[in-house]
Amino acid sequence: MTEMSRYDFRSIEPRWRQVWDDLNAFAAHEDPKREKYYVLEMFPYPSGRIHMGHVRNYALGDVVARFKAARGYNVLHPMGWDAFGLPAENAAIENKVPPADWTRQNIAAMREQLKGLGLSIDWSREVSTCEPDYYRHEQKMFLDFLKAGLAYRREAWVNWDPVDHTVLANEQVIDGKGWRTGAPVEKRQLSQWFLKITHYADDLLTALDRLERWPDKVRLMQRNWIGKSSGARIRFDIAGREEGVEVFTTRPDTIFGMSFLALSPNHPIAEELAADNPELAAFVAECNAMGTSEETIERAEKRGFAAGLEAVHPFTGARLPVYVANFVLMEYGTGAVFGCPAHDQRDLDFARKYDLSVVPVVAPEGATASDFSVANEAYVGPGRLINSEFLDGLDVETGKQTVIERLEADGRGQGTTTFRLRDWGVSRQRYWGCPIPVIHCDSCGAVPVPESDLPVELPEDPRFDKPGNPLDHHPTWKHVACPKCGEPAERETDTFDTFFESSWYFARYCDPRNEKVGFSQDAAGYWLPVDQYIGGVEHAVLHLLYSRFFTRALRDCGYLDIDEPFTGLFTQGMVCHETFKTPDGKWLFPSEVTRTGEGATRDSDGTPVTVGRSEKMSKSRKNVVDPVDIIETYGADTARLFMLSDSPPDRDLEWTESGVEGAWRYVNRIWRAVMDEADGPLGVARAPRPKTLSAPAEALERQTHKTIDGVTGDLEKFHFNRAIARIRELSNAILDLSGAEEDFIWARRFGWETVARLLNPMTPHLTEELWRHLGGTEPLVGHHWPVADPGLLVEDKVTVAIQVNGKLRATIDLPRDAEKRVAEDAALAEENVRRALDGKAPRKVIVVPNRIVNVVI
RNA sequence: GCGGGCGUGGCGAAACUGGUAGACGCAAGCGACUUAAAAUCGCUUGGGCUUUGUCCCGUGCCGGUUCGAGUCCGGCCGCCCGCACCA
Numbered sequence: 001m002t003e004m005s006r007y008d009f010r011s012i013e014p015r016w017r018q019v020w021d022d023l024n025a026f027a028a029h030e031d032p033k034r035e036k037y038y039v040l041e042m043f044p045y046p047s048g049r050i051h052m053g054h055v056r057n058y059a060l061g062d063v064v065a066r067f068k069a070a071r072g073y074n075v076l077h078p079m080g081w082d083a084f085g086l087p088a089e090n091a092a093i094e095n096k097v098p099p100a101d102w103t104r105q106n107i108a109a110m111r112e113q114l115k116g117l118g119l120s121i122d123w124s125r126e127v128s129t130c131e132p133d134y135y136r137h138e139q140k141m142f143l144d145f146l147k148a149g150l151a152y153r154r155e156a157w158v159n160w161d162p163v164d165h166t167v168l169a170n171e172q173v174i175d176g177k178g179w180r181t182g183a184p185v186e187k188r189q190l191s192q193w194f195l196k197i198t199h200y201a202d203d204l205l206t207a208l209d210r211l212e213r214w215p216d217k218v219r220l221m222q223r224n225w226i227g228k229s230s231g232a233r234i235r236f237d238i239a240g241r242e243e244g245v246e247v248f249t250t251r252p253d254t255i256f257g258m259s260f261l262a263l264s265p266n267h268p269i270a271e272e273l274a275a276d277n278p279e280l281a282a283f284v285a286e287c288n289a290m291g292t293s294e295e296t297i298e299r300a301e302k303r304g305f306a307a308g309l310e311a312v313h314p315f316t317g318a319r320l321p322v323y324v325a326n327f328v329l330m331e332y333g334t335g336a337v338f339g340c341p342a343h344d345q346r347d348l349d350f351a352r353k354y355d356l357s358v359v360p361v362v363a364p365e366g367a368t369a370s371d372f373s374v375a376n377e378a379y380v381g382p383g384r385l386i387n388s389e390f391l392d393g394l395d396v397e398t399g400k401q402t403v404i405e406r407l408e409a410d411g412r413g414q415g416t417t418t419f420r421l422r423d424w425g426v427s428r429q430r431y432w433g434c435p436i437p438v439i440h441c442d443s444c445g446a447v448p449v450p451e452s453d454l455p456v457e458l459p460e461d462p463r464f465d466k467p468g469n470p471l472d473h474h475p476t477w478k479h480v481a482c483p484k485c486g487e488p489a490e491r492e493t494d495t496f497d498t499f500f501e502s503s504w505y506f507a508r509y510c511d512p513r514n515e516k517v518g519f520s521q522d523a524a525g526y527w528l529p530v531d532q533y534i535g536g537v538e539h540a541v542l543h544l545l546y547s548r549f550f551t552r553a554l555r556d557c558g559y560l561d562i563d564e565p566f567t568g569l570f571t572q573g574m575v576c577h578e579t580f581k582t583p584d585g586k587w588l589f590p591s592e593v594t595r596t597g598e599g600a601t602r603d604s605d606g607t608p609v610t611v612g613r614s615e616k617m618s619k620s621r622k623n624v625v626d627p628v629d630i631i632e633t634y635g636a637d638t639a640r641l642f643m644l645s646d647s648p649p650d651r652d653l654e655w656t657e658s659g660v661e662g663a664w665r666y667v668n669r670i671w672r673a674v675m676d677e678a679d680g681p682l683g684v685a686r687a688p689r690p691k692t693l694s695a696p697a698e699a700l701e702r703q704t705h706k707t708i709d710g711v712t713g714d715l716e717k718f719h720f721n722r723a724i725a726r727i728r729e730l731s732n733a734i735l736d737l738s739g740a741e742e743d744f745i746w747a748r749r750f751g752w753e754t755v756a757r758l759l760n761p762m763t764p765h766l767t768e769e770l771w772r773h774l775g776g777t778e779p780l781v782g783h784h785w786p787v788a789d790p791g792l793l794v795e796d797k798v799t800v801a802i803q804v805n806g807k808l809r810a811t812i813d814l815p816r817d818a819e820k821r822v823a824e825d826a827a828l829a830e831e832n833v834r835r836a837l838d839g840k841a842p843r844k845v846i847v848v849p850n851r852i853v854n855v856v857i
Numbered sequence: 858g859c860g861g862g863c864g865u866g867g868c869g870a871a872a873c874u875g876g877u878a879g880a881c882g883c884a885a886g887c888g889a890c891u892u893a894a895a896a897u898c899g900c901u902u903g904g905g906c907u908u909u910g911u912c913c914c915g916u917g918c919c920g921g922u923u924c925g926a927g928u929c930c931g932g933c934c935g936c937c938c939g940c941a942c943c944a
Contacts, residue, residue, distance in 0.1 A: 006896095220861065221939060229943075249944060262944090302942075327942040337944045345858080346942055420943055540939080646869045646882065652937095654869065658883055665897095666882090672897090713873095722871070725881035732881090801877040806925040808877055810911070832911075846924050852876050856924045 007671040009635025013765040028076040037073035039065040042535030048106035050113045052575040059640045066761035070785040078509040083130035099432040125512045129501035135434040136455030137518035144557040160188040165468035187288040192427035197549045201419045213568035218540040227420025234413035237312040248333030253399030256388035257340040257361035261311040266330035302350045342374040426497045431470040433495030441482035441489035503550035533566040573652040577623040579612035587622040637763035644720040678773040697743040709788040803854040804836045820847040827853035
């Protein structure tokens with residue numbers, strides 16, 4: 001093939017991007033007369049290079065954006081940068097580049113790479129969260145949250161890396177050690193800022209039911225995360241002490257099975273006792289040193305320390321031992337539990353270890369108080385209460401109610417609801433984040449920075465040569481006068497969690513250049529909420545929950561009048577690739593390896609390579625393919641087409657070289673088909689449809705209309721792979737209709753025009769060029785979506801399957817909507833049916849119009 | 858442990874509310890073109906058969922409902938994901 005006959009993406013793709021730019025084709029404008037559609041993909045962290053996950057994410061979003069625009073919506077499709085975060089500080093330490101410079105360079109590089117994909121993005125709305133013109137507004141929001149009582153400061157436990165002098169997130173603690181330093185992580189109490197997400201816990205939970213266009217999976221994950229559970233708070237007296245202990249339980253009905261009371265090592269009473277009991281203090285310290293990683297928790301056995309106190313049972317008056325136990329969390333409930341070993345596995349393990357009594361108080365169906373006992377497996381199922389005085393004979397639910405009523409009457413407790421969800425700690429001891437706009441004064445306390453002094457900007461000359469927070473040891477930055485009393489004071493040196501920026505960026509896009517406020521009511525009122533949000537499931541809980549919370553908080557502070565930020569959510573699958581290893585276990589990049597049928601060899605020396613299973617592309621396994629290389633080899637449209645072709649977007653996608661080549665072949669096949677005729681019959685000015693079409697031409701016309709109908713439905717439902725399969729089917733049909741007859745030419749032309757328009761959201765450059773060669777005078781980007789003629793969607797003949805006892809025996813063509821009799825007679829006349837009947841009458845004949853006739857013998 | 862999802866050719870997958878299983882593509886094979894290769898085009902491709910028949914078997918396994926089950930129900934097996942000492 002000559003170069004001329006290939007789709008020359010190197011010149012065609014940039015040319016069309018220029019045309020779209022010149023037309024300002026993707027600039028969004030508020031227009032109350034038009035229906036808006038806000039498409040948003042999760043914005044990227046500017047690492048410096050795009051990866052395949054980005055390509056998939058933005059290709060998916062671009063299909064939606066271009067499709068909706070073609071259908072006449074006023075589309076907003078913006079892009080920006082989630083630009084704060086730890087990697088910039090790491091780069092600063094390693095390469096001595098200031099985080100701001102590193103980040104801005106990365107943004108510039110990634111912007112160019114993204115632009116190379118030909119996305120229909122309104123770049124005039126680009127935002128970067130690390131710039132003061134962005135974060136000044138969130139500082140203002142924080143001050144408003146403070147005023148509204150939605151932000152507060154308290155002491156909280158954190159993972160502390162003693163070498164780096166920094167707080168670590170849970171995922172940065174590996175095996176109880178800091179991920180970077182390897183030093184054992186300590187639990188420490190630090191004063192930190194919190195946002196009161198728990199204020200909305202119930203609303204965040206119940207509103208999930210209304211998010212109908214969210215995946216059930218994500219809603220369920222959020223539901224579990226919020227973790228509402230109802231039960232009771234019970235106050236226990238402690239013998240010989242003024243102060244009692246309050247306990248939370250979901251099983252108040254099991255109160256008569258209680259054999260001990262357990263306190264968290266961080267419970268105030270435990271700490272008080274530890275103060276003059278060195279052994280207990282050592283035990284508490286040990287629990288705190290244990291770290292918070294999941295693995296350590298899982299391995300830790302249940303251990304307790306007898307506190308030397310006795311709790312008084314609220315109904316029997318029995319004295320029960322009090323332990324400090326390592327499995328009781330201070331952060332949940334009240335930090336204290338009553339132990340009922342027979343009906344809770346942890347309590348049972350604990351009771352067996354410390355030889356405490358195990359009294360069953362719930363007997364399953366069919367068992368009685370005398371014959372039911374618990375060995376080493378706690379019974380947590382339903383049943384009747386036993387050994388429980390006034391509860392005996394009740395079922396579990398009634399028992400709970402009865403106990404709660406009695407507790408309330410006695411003033412010893414009450415029914416209550418507890419959430420697993422905790423307030424959002426937003427303080428981070430880092431430089432590269434948004435400064436928290438607060439000043440600490442010895443006499444006035446924590447004083448908000450006056451609004452007129454916003455933004456509080458980061459110093460531009462941080463030093464990373466010492467461990468700890470550069471803001472804290474910056475020579476001048478933190479030293480300011482107290483806004484209240486004017487005495488010397490210090491700035492808050494913590495910065496916000498980077499989830500803070502991503503919790504409202506979707507609103508900033510509505511009005512990105514507004515200097516006075518984060519966004520105007522008008523702009524937000526028009527564009528919000530986001531109609532379709534697209535991103536990875538890894539953000540199913542945190543980012544999405546924080547954004548839902550932020551939207552409510554902003555609403556209550558008068559910024560917005562919506563409750564939910566995202567009405568539609570789509571979570572895409574990951575991009576995977578085979579993994580390659582040398583015999584001695586070193587990972588290899590796919591680009592270093594050649595596949596040879598069964599196995600693979602290393603390019604450098606021809607040695608064999610072990611081919612591993614396909615896994616999510618990751619740098620550590622080196623199973624990555626650089627999108628930039630793919631775009632340079634095949635062009636953006638081929639990369640996009642492959643991304644969308646084979647796998648449904650919500651499933652994982654296996655990246656294969658041969659798959660990309662398949663997409664490339666298809667691009668060239670339709671390119672050649674159109675170009676071969678573009679100078680001749682297809683390129684002439686649009687010829688009208690001939691009055692009558694021969695059967696093959698009419699069949700193609702019908703198929704074209706059916707394809708329009710099918711693809712439109714598929715794109716609405718995110719079935720992009722099926723949409724492409726349909727378009728390929730149509731392409732194959734057009735290629736099969738060769739011939740110079742006038743009606744054939746018309747049908748082909750109509751077919752290719754339709755292919756160009758339907759495929760435009762997936763491969764925008766190619767289809768623009770095809771459209772132009774087919775005589776289109778206006779770019780496709782401004783065109784309307786094709787509409788199928790309903791009259792041509794139904795065939796007048798249908799193929800009906802003929803079954804005998806449910807097995808296919810023949811297919812026959814019948815007129816559409818033929819009478820049941822006609823279908824039945826035709827079926828019975830079939831040779832295979834007659835043979836099966838062998839002269840006998842059928843027992844039954846089932847006719848499903850236009851589908852099947854089943855003859856039952 | 859708790860919760861959720863998924864099992865269809867050699868591979869990625871289609872199959873609307875129960876109605877012709879395997880569309881579309883990848884890989885493979887054969888053929889055409891070519892000095893040759895690449896590219897392109899055409900054909901074949903779930904398994905089985907001493908019966909090439911619109912024959913038998915076939916959607917993880919076993920059973921059920923139905924005229925009819927990939928699809929619905931019950932029970933297993935396997936894989937994946939989320940949460941996890943949450944009282």
